[in-house]
Amino acid sequence: MxxxxxxxxxxxxxxxxxxxxxxxxxxxxxxxxxxxxxxxxxxxxxxxxxxxxxxxxxxxxxxxxxxxxxxxxxxxxxxxxxxxxxxxxxxxxxxxxxxxxxxxxxxxxxxxxxxxxxxxxxxxxxxxxxxxxxxxxxxxxxxxxxxxxxxxxxxxxxxxxxxxxxxxxxxxxxxxxTFTLPERQVANGVVDAFVHITEQYLTYPVNAAVQDRFAEGLLQTLIELGPQVLRNPGDYDIRANLMWVATTALNGTLGTGVPHDWATHMIGHELTALYDIDHARTLALVLPALLTVTQAKKREKLLQYASRVWHITDGSDDDKIAAAIDNTRNFFEAMGIATHLSAYNLGAEAVDAVIAQLQAHGMVALGEHQDVDLAMSRDILTLAL
Amino acid sequence: MxxxxxxxxxxxxxxxxxxxxxxxxxxxxxxxxxxxxxxxxxxxxxxxxxxxxxxxxxxxxxxxxxxxxxxxxxxxxxxxxxxxxxxxxxxxxxxxxxxxxxxxxxxxxxxxxxxxxxxxxxxxxxxxxxxxxxxxxxxxxxxxxxxxxxxxxxxxxxxxxxxxxxxxxxxxxxxxxTFTLPERQVANGVVDAFVHITEQYLTYPVNAAVQDRFAEGLLQTLIELGPQVLRNPGDYDIRANLMWVATTALNGTLGTGVPHDWATHMIGHELTALYDIDHARTLALVLPALLTVTQAKKREKLLQYASRVWHITDGSDDDKIAAAIDNTRNFFEAMGIATHLSAYNLGAEAVDAVIAQLQAHGMVALGEHQDVDLAMSRDILTLAL
CATH class of the missing domain: 3.40.50.1970 (Rossmann fold)
Incomplete structure (x- = not known):
């Protein structure tokens, strides 16, 4: 730690x-x-x-x-x-x-x-x-x-x-x-909290047992309750738990003593600034692609995520990581949130535009290793097309 | 919640x-x-x-x-x-x-x-x-x-x-x-933190998903690292994780929005006051017996504990609860901490003495249902003989 x-x-x-x-x-x-x-x-x-x-x-x-x-x-x-x-x-x-x-x-x-x-x-x-x-x-x-x-x-x-x-x-x-929130905002909130957690968890292991278990517990709760809140929007306990997950996801409890990523957020911010896409939706666009592109350096934590959060036991390590990333993408889609730029009628021109913005804002060394440079951001965005 | x-x-x-x-x-x-x-x-x-x-x-x-x-x-x-x-x-x-x-x-x-x-x-x-x-x-x-x-x-x-x-x-x-602590104090610390968690977790369900997952994560960490610290007392990461578990176990993170028990502590305090037994050891004496005696009203959380913390899948619900309580007792014993009064050369006279003290201090309605009266405390202590 x-x-x-x-x-x-x-x-x-x-x-x-x-x-x-x-x-x-x-x-x-x-x-x-x-x-x-x-x-x-x-x-x-x-x-x-x-x-x-x-x-x-x-x-x-x-x-x-x-x-x-x-x-x-x-x-x-x-x-x-x-x-x-x-x-x-x-x-x-x-x-x-x-x-x-x-x-x-x-x-x-x-x-x-x-x-x-x-x-x-x-x-x-x-x-x-x-x-x-x-x-x-x-x-x-x-x-x-x-x-x-x-x-x-x-x-x-x-x-x-x-x-x-x-x-x-x-x-x-x-x-x-929160009972009267539009479904779109409810779904956005679940995905936003989810990615706040992964930004602090899906990095590299530093033997932080408490923070890991807490992150996994919150992710499991979102995976369990996210689809439920869409079906039962008037259920107090579901609302209460989602509310407390979202607060706990970013109040320091998970983030103390561990490396942080935040590349998904920094890339996502540019998508919002350029195209006015909801914040959470930009995160859902970027995260699965980012995990795919950066999986070699996130390997150990992705395997832990596959095992403890998604209970994936079959296949090779590569298979498990691929399945965990697929499950993540499918969870976002099940919440009604698209994970490809094409769903927002954006193509290769958007990739160029976001890269230009990242450059303009000095966002050229992102992630827990500061190795997400403009070339890697381009790979991530291209994979998200 | x-x-x-x-x-x-x-x-x-x-x-x-x-x-x-x-x-x-x-x-x-x-x-x-x-x-x-x-x-x-x-x-x-x-x-x-x-x-x-x-x-x-x-x-x-x-x-x-x-x-x-x-x-x-x-x-x-x-x-x-x-x-x-x-x-x-x-x-x-x-x-x-x-x-x-x-x-x-x-x-x-x-x-x-x-x-x-x-x-x-x-x-x-x-x-x-x-x-x-x-x-x-x-x-x-x-x-x-x-x-x-x-x-x-x-x-x-x-x-x-x-x-x-x-x-x-x-x-x-x-x-x-913490490197220079005597093994006895290290073991006491692990058990003390463990029981702080169960006092806030092993009660009855109120749909507090975050608090439950966090409690389960801390218990799993103690079960994993407790025996390790006795074997590797100079391992920084083990020490760091145990230190942060113990702090997090009782800083409000687990205890907000859920019922609390604390009967084990209140009974244990009398054992310390009368016989000068280490605080953590009194908890190890009382908890397994208390869970056995109060299992009917703690049934749902004990089953969740058996499943999520101990991964017990075999047998009837009663079997699972018995196995979870056995595992708890065995964990304490594996930390070198006795779970029976006889190990402290105490017998039935100690039961009478503790009951008298509980009565003198008004500790006559303990636990999350305030139903641990003197008769039930006597049953618990008798089972711990």
Whole structure:
């Protein structure tokens, strides 16, 4: 196991009815900006529930944070925070709203041009506003980590940043708030969590028994419950388990002391930035191809994955790895998510375009060995055609 | 899954050489009391390493915290804290030293007789001194939770308390510090962690998929690595994994949103208080008997345990449960830990004595159903003869 530092101070309030905890979690004298995505929180009544729980606190709303939160939109929220002297942010939505709120929290107190935060991966953040979240879409894990991804529309750039100052002070996870999600978002959430886990697990062995067993347990849970949630969207226990899987997948539990990959994410981000494909769908496009192309260096973990997660016992080691990758692809497809670029009417021109973007953003040495260069990324994308 | 609140702000520095992190983790102007158990930290050089890392900070030492930390000893430390105007505590040792430090942290700022903290399970703690820990014996999980157990020698009472104010600010986990542990303590640590997991797992199903998979993963890791550490005491990776299992077993990860048992611990505490048997050994004495006596109400989880942890597939359900309990007992015995009272030269008189103590301490409705009354505790102890 690698040496590691672990720290995660986010409070979690989990369960039906937990939005009422806002009254004890948000400072009594706070002036709150509630940040929202589209209109769903308003339509479903979640916003009303939030406002009731906030009671007498002064609050404003900022709506319109996009599925891939944009710098352009978020800077409007920053302007509102400054103009209205807001002192507490409350994200109500999914990972995009929470990611966006993290950027607003940092940008509102940043000295200089806030896009520099992304260009420095967050290392230049020295203060941030306090904020919490009410999660309505389990997927990204943003509700319990210190990471955020922001898209600069004008630059067609989607970049991540992280900093301990942007851990949410609290996150409220009420599984009943996920009942009304469109099936597309539910499926996206399952695949997003799945790939968060593989990014931290399918690398090379470092004798990290706990992290491996935990990753395998979460993957098995997604494989078991993913198809079930599509058939039984109103089942509380399925929703609750998927919600807690998604949070646990990216709150540090799996990622301490082990190598990380993240090449699938970095390549996927460019597909979203260029073609506006849902984040999770870009991951489903890239991962099976990436595992195929990089299987020689991931061999031991792929065999462990084949055995412990998919219970594959037949055939040669090569057969087992191929079967595990096939099962992964079939699982995504069974969730209704395409795994080939052709399904998005994209061809070889998209490969060229993504490679150009990766080059422009310095993404030329990805993966746990920093050996996923532009040539290998091209192989991966070509295999995903 | 039950509704739950989760919060764990303890920072973890994990790995070889991490004691040097003390310099950034302890406030520069702190006046530190280093709390120690016996002489091992001094003999092994760990104390010297700690003092070097503390650099110019003023520090004192308090030695002699016992394996079951006593109120009597800890109150001497409280007196020293007050007399010397100490403002930061640093536990260097195992769970007993850390548990003791938690009590000192709370007692030093407690208005009244500090034993009342135990009589109120910690609910009356309203402030506590800041403290960190350097863990040298992986077992109890105290390094990353808010719980402590203290023994009042004069009263022959061993009682727990918990409060969010006694989370360590940080804990440093350097697996190389465990190389010099006596085999007895290593085995105790493995069994202690094992039973911490079963207390949170072997109850009744509430559809908590993540917590179940995580518990099963940790149990499998202990079963795999426990015997290995006795054969290869100098293997860093085995030590590192066992250390992280023990911390993760009791830091909230497994225990959120699920029923808890803890009857084995409560009965075991009385055995320690009366006969000074090592904590872990009392757990090994009680657990197999408790699972046998309570198997009807634990049936579903025992079958899941038999299947997922022990991979038992043959026989009737009753056979599988019996085999899983046998395997558990055999695992403890293979770690060199006896599972019968007779091995400690105790007979029926001990059963009477423990029952009297349980009654005196109000431990008359234990377990996840609060149905382990004195009669059932007597059955359990009788089966453990």
């Amino acid at each position: 690698f040496n590691f530092d672990y720290y995660n101070p986010t409070r979690i309030s989990f369960g039906a009815g937990k939005i009422q905890d806002l009254d004890k979690l948000v400072p009594q004298d706070a002036k709150v900006l509630v940040l929202l995505g589209g209109s769903s929180a308003r339509k479903t009544g979640t916003l009303d529930e939030v406002k009731r729980a906030l009671g007498q606190r002064e609050s404003l709303e900022f709506s319109g944070i996009e599925p891939n939160p944009s710098y352009e939109t978020l800077m409007q929220a920053v302007a509102l925070v400054k103009a209205q002297q807001i002192d507490f942010l409350l994200a109500v939505g999914g990972g995009s709203v929470i990611d966006g709120t993290k950027f607003v929290a940092a940008a509102a107190m940043f000295d200089g041009e806030p896009w520099d935060i992304l260009l420095n991966w967050g290392a230049n953040v020295t203060q941030a506003m306090p904020f919490g979240s009410v999660l309505t879409l389990p997927a990204t894990g943003s509700e319990m980590n210190n990471a955020s991804v922001v898209t600069h529309k004008a630059l067609k750039a989607k970049l991540p940043f992280r900093n301990d100052l942007v851990y949410p002070q609290f996150s409220i996870l009420d599984p009943t708030k | 039950f509704n739950f609140d989760y919060y764990n702000p303890t920072r973890i520095s994990f790995g070889a050489g991490k004691i040097q992190d003390l310099d950034k983790l302890v406030p520069q102007d702190a006046k530190v009391l280093v709390l120690l158990g016996g002489s091992s930290a001094r003999k092994t050089g760990t104390l010297d390493e700690v003092k070097r890392a503390l650099g110019q900070r003023e520090s004192l030492e308090f030695s002699g915290i016992e394996p079951n930390p006593s109120y009597e000893t800890l109150m001497q430390a409280v007196a020293l804290v007050k007399a010397q105007q100490i403002d930061f505590l640093l536990a260097v040792g195992g769970g007993s030293v850390i548990d003791g430090t938690k009590f000192v942290a709370a007692a030093a700022m407690f208005d009244g007789e500090p034993w009342d903290i135990l009589l109120n399970w910690g609910a009356n703690v309203t402030q506590a001194m800041p403290f960190g820990s350097v863990l040298t014996l992986p077992a109890t999980g105290s390094e990353m939770n808010n719980a402590s157990v203290v023994t009042h020698k004069a009263l022959k009472a061993k009682l727990p308390f918990r409060n969010d104010l006694v989370y360590p600010q940080f804990s440093i986990l350097d697996p190389t510090k």
